[in-house]
Amino acid sequence: MHGPSLRTGLLLLGALLAASPGCEDVDVFIPLPEQSGPAGVLDGTVTYSGPRPCTKDGHVVGAAIVLGFDTRLLPPPEGLGASAASIDVITGDELFGGLGAALDPAPDGALRCPAPDAPPVTVSATWRMSPLPAGTYQIRGFYDRDGDFDPTFSIANLPSQGDVAGGAIENATEVLGGAAPRYREVTLAAPIPETGARISGIAVTLGLPLPLERPVFHVAEVLAPPSGVTQSAGEVVMASDFQLDVFSPAAPAETEASLLRLRLAAGVPGKEAARAAAPPLSLPVGGDAAPTLTYARQDVNGDGELDGKDHVPDSPLIPALFPLSVFSKLEGDSKLVSQAAPAVVLQGLTIYEDLLTTAGQIGSDDLNDPKESALVGVRPAALCMHPTDPARGGVLVISHAEDREGNPIIAEEGAADVEEALSRQFGRAIKIVYGCLPEGRYALNLIYGTGQAWTVPxxxxxxxxxxxxxxxxxxxxxxxxxxxxxxxxxxxxDDPAYCAEHPTPALCAP
Incomplete structure (x- = not known):
């Protein structure tokens, strides 16, 4: 039982936003130098509407987390950002302080949570983030109901099941019709004067209980094609000139077998489960119910409809599915830091059972299927860009123009459509280039439509x-x-001469 669906939650959030203040134009202030200096300040109110919080030791458990994202570095699935530009934390005691005795703490200080059928509460507080450089920002947030948020660790820096999400959302009417939220964009104009700049009155609403846990996973099986892939402990190696044996809509089974595929099992292996669930790691892998990874359709064009237009760039026959799978290039020898300049990612292909069954979901609008594992194919293509410098554009480097049988990887007449779709998504001109993939180590990421994600390592x-x-x-x-x-x-x-003739694009080099 996962609670309300994402679509239902968005409708509830839309209704809440339609009734909340903050739809008027924000005011702009110039603060005194001693307040902020030559930088920007964003502030406003955060309104929470949801379950009454838990209490322990006389305090409210959790906090409201308000995050400011540079629009050039939005978090997945919209962008390639790895962290927020700024954060504000409003403690549960501050946010819910006005409830007083209604919080009903346990006399002995034990953890006490409201009954599932307890009426919701609505409370508000103020938030503020600074200093910020000139730029355009989106404000997102969530209430961390279980108090496990820690921004310094990737295993604890995102909302988990039961947390209440939201942000500064402007398309309340469209959300009521089922569309995805559209976050307001707030601009601190350049140059910021010496006296600083302040934009106030930004209303943030938290009202969407998240029904799923983060997609914790481990690599359970490697399904490798006959050539181009090797394995060692903790590492799967794909040659930079990897070529698909078959890539054809007429041969889905052969196409699937040509891909390097990873079966990502939910949670951790059984022998690690007890240690993973216990402090200090406290991963969400314990309990009576086994961990799962939930498949769902992706609304690629954001129109609120799940239809034939919501497909992967490679083929209109294959629907785009959650969890998204992304392989992000790591910085040098680091295992925990992604390369930022340029950002380089390989987009995985999320496969529902098999490619033929996946294609059958193109007409479905109600896929919501928790599975013990997810199957991910690794496309031999890498996207390279400098996220904070749109003027430099980006490249989609594909290892070969054709498979080994001469079938095109991207039909000539379809290349412009792929470039246009990627350019629109990332806000810069993206060009297709055929050449060897950028060598290096890549982290594995699974991402839900809520932005909840998990990364290995x-x-x-x-x-x-x-x-x-x-x-x-x-x-x-x-x-x-x-x-x-x-x-x-x-x-x-495998063939150095091929890479000499088709080198990795310069834009992909650090």
Whole structure:
């Protein structure tokens, strides 16, 4: 039982927004120098409407998290951003302080949570974030109901099941019709004067309970084609000149077998489950119900309808599905830091059972299927761009123009459509180039439509430099989960002469 669906939650959120203040134009103020200096300030109110919070030891559990994102660095699935530009945290005690005795804390300080049928509450507080450079921002947020948010660790820096999400959303009427939220864009105009700039009156509403847990996963199986892929402990290597044997709509089984595929199982292996669920890791893999990964359709064009237009760029026959799978290039030898300049990603292909069954979902608008695992195909194509410099454009580098049988990877008449779709999505000109893929190590990411995501490798599987590792299962004083330390590597080509003739584009080089 996952609670309200995402669509239902958005409708509830839309109704709440339609009744909330803050739809008028925001005011702009110039603060005194001692208040902020030559930088920008954004502030406003945050209104929470949802379940009454839990209490423990005389305090409200959790906090409201308000995040400001540079629109050039939006989080997945909209963009390639890895972190917010700024954050404000409003404690539960501050947000819910006006409820007084209605909070009903336990006399002995024990954890007490409201009954599932308890009436919702609506409360408000103020938020503020600074200093911010000139730019355009979206404000998003959530209430961390279980108090497990920690912005410094990827395994704890996103909302989890039961948290209440929202943001500064402007399309309340469209949301009532089922469309995805459209976040307001707030611009701090350049140049910011020496006295600074302030934009106030930004209304943030939190009213969408998240029905799913984060998509925690581990690599359970590697399904490799006959050539171009090798494996070692914790690493799958794909040659930079990898070529598909078959890529044809007329041969879905052969096309699928030509892809490097990873079966990503929900949670962690059974032998790690107890250590993963216990503090200090406290991953959501314990409990009576086994972890799952939930398949759903993706509204690619954001029109509120799930139809034949919502397909992958490669083919109008294959619907775009959640969880999205993305492989992000890591910085040098780091296992935890993504390369930022340029950002390089391989887009995975989420497969529902098999390609033929996946194609059958193109006419479905109600896919909501929790599975024990998700099957992901690795496209031999990489997107390279400098996220904060749209003028430099970007490239989609595809390892070969054709499969080994001479079938085009992208039909000549379809290339312009792919370039246009990617250019629209990322706000810059994207061109297709055929050449060898950027070599290096790539992290694996699964992403839900709510923005909830999971990345491997992560801190649960990687020891910090300051942590001694006396064994493969220990990092200092905490357990290490080897399942959370795996990478995809794009390695040297099988045919160096091909890469000499078709080099990796310069835009992909750090």
């Amino acid at each position: 992560n801190e649960a599987g990687v020891c910090a430099p300051s942590e001694p590792a006396p064994s493969a299962e220990i990092c200092g004083a905490r357990p290490r989960l080897t399942s959370q330390d795996a990478v995809l590597r794009v390695g040297p080509p």
